[in-house]
Amino acid sequence: MKIIMIGTGYVGLTTGLAYAKLGHHVACVDQDASKIARLDLGETPFYEPGLPELLEDMQTQGRVMFTTDLSAVIGGAEVVMIAVGTPSTSTGEADLSAVYQAAGQIGNLLDHEAVIVVKSTVPVGTNRHVLTIIKEALKKVGRTDLADLITIASVPEFLREGSAIADFLSPDRIVIGSEDDTARTTVDRLHMGINAPRVFTTLESAELIKYAANAFLATKISFINEMAQLAERTGANVVEIARGIGLDRRIGPHFLQAGIGYGGSCFPKDVSALYQLSGTKGYHFKLLSSVIEVNNRQRDLFFGKLESVMGDLRGRKIAVWGLAFKNNTDDVRASAAIDMIERLIGKGVEVVAYDPQAMESARKVLPPIVQYAPTALDAAQGAEAILVLTEWPIFRQVSFSTLLDGMIEPRIFDGRNLFTDLHLAQKGFEYYGIGIGK
Structure with missing residues (x-):
């Protein structure tokens, strides 16, 4: 054709x-x-x-x-x-x-x-x-x-x-x-x-199917993020919880990865559009309002954890690993990483970022004060903390001994739970994941 x-x-x-x-x-x-x-x-x-x-x-x-x-x-x-x-x-x-x-x-x-x-x-x-x-x-x-x-x-x-x-x-x-x-x-x-x-x-059903699919997946993400908050407060591990419920065929393992919330060009836009559409039709979609609230709050909680551990951030050097809203893309639209960097800049932090694909995209939306490094290790050189904000597999392949030697304070705030199984605390790091209870 x-x-x-x-x-x-x-x-x-x-x-x-x-x-x-x-x-x-x-x-x-x-x-x-x-x-x-x-x-x-x-x-x-x-x-x-x-x-x-x-x-x-x-x-x-x-x-x-x-x-x-x-x-x-x-x-x-x-x-x-x-x-x-x-x-x-x-x-x-x-x-x-x-x-x-x-x-x-x-x-x-x-x-x-x-x-x-x-x-x-x-x-x-x-x-x-x-x-x-x-x-x-x-x-x-x-x-x-x-x-x-x-x-x-x-x-x-x-x-x-x-x-x-x-x-x-x-x-x-x-x-x-x-x-x-x-x-x-x-x-x-x-x-x-x-x-x-x-x-x-029908036309109407097809139009709603797309919104419904993305809204449901976003709901799974917000649910597991809520469970992560409970896990931290009870000494449980949300990664283990996700595996335990994900093996249930009625639930499935997909979109049960706790983190700093969903982003990108689809989920935030489509969830909001479906919520607004419901309102124009005279229906208050209460579940979706909670999904949106949880997603937004997840970033607040993560940043709050950073400030709770480090105190005053002004003048501190922090490395950011990951700029895209997810791995295998250079898309930074509605990326949690962009939001986090803007918050850091607002607190007077010296930010050095690395992403294997999305740095050029990020330059277009971030202030020029943000620095960019050629590698993840270079970004962390002399840093007092690392924020892991995109789940790029290559971050797991760095030499953690070299990383430890190059940081002023070896703190890792893992917003994607990428390193939960690497036992970084035993390697000399202060490690903070999402939903990983003590």
Whole structure:
């Protein structure tokens, strides 16, 4: 099939290249001319394992192209996908302006029957409004007869940063929300070659499934973080608790890692959007308000522990290991590490940071006073404490004897419980994890 992918952000680019890998011909469209130019040169605009190789392969095979001009590629497209960003507004709702702008452009340019697919994470009712915008635009440009031939499907993505390509090609399920048989069949064919259950739903159900999935996972994280606080106060170990309950098949082990809370471009945004959506529909989603509160408080508690142990922080040198919101990405959006560094700077701390992938991203959002080191050990040289804020496996591979010799005070505050099994106290460190009772 010929596919148009509007938006070359994380979802649009990874999904577009993955569809090309399935054998489709994909034209990726974005208003950012510099990004398109980089992609044409084979340069990916963000870090994702395997993405540069996939881009090179698809360009070599001629299955993908990049342009800023939708009008030049929309002709003959069987499927037009919208994968633009829907960031949170100041009140927590999803900003749909880019989605609606894309819909208007499609309506102004489309001259043939096509299926519109919304990949962006959007609130209930958005897909129907997108279809209305497209049909109204078609009528304004004199293509009234074409309006009834345009159908829409909501096909939410469930990609994890750091494993997006594998998640696309081997998903747990493919959700296809549409009441039109032609649209359902077309989208099903689009995923030929992927062995996964198809979940056919209404538009509204598909829109809610994405929010519900992320909100449920965020709830598991906040729950285990609450258990971590109880574990610290009772002498228990939250890592052992997580394993003990995670082996129960009704619960499962995933997203039971206690730490300083969830971050990134999805969980905070989607949980807030679902909470706001509930409010606009006259329902107070009490559980979600608690999930958000617990996540925000987790950072306060971690920082409070730092101050309780070290006292006045002004003038102290602290190393930060990890800047991305999780490992295997350079994404610092809503990263707990960024929040922690801003708090440290506000207390007059000398901050030296290291991350194997996210330092350039962090430079764009952090004040210039933050220093960056070429390695984790270099960041810790002369430091009075280390904050471990991203669970990069390479941090476990450092020479802890060298680390011990290089620090003024060998304190480690492990915000991801990355070192709980390394017995660092026996190696001469003061070690503070999350939910690790004495």
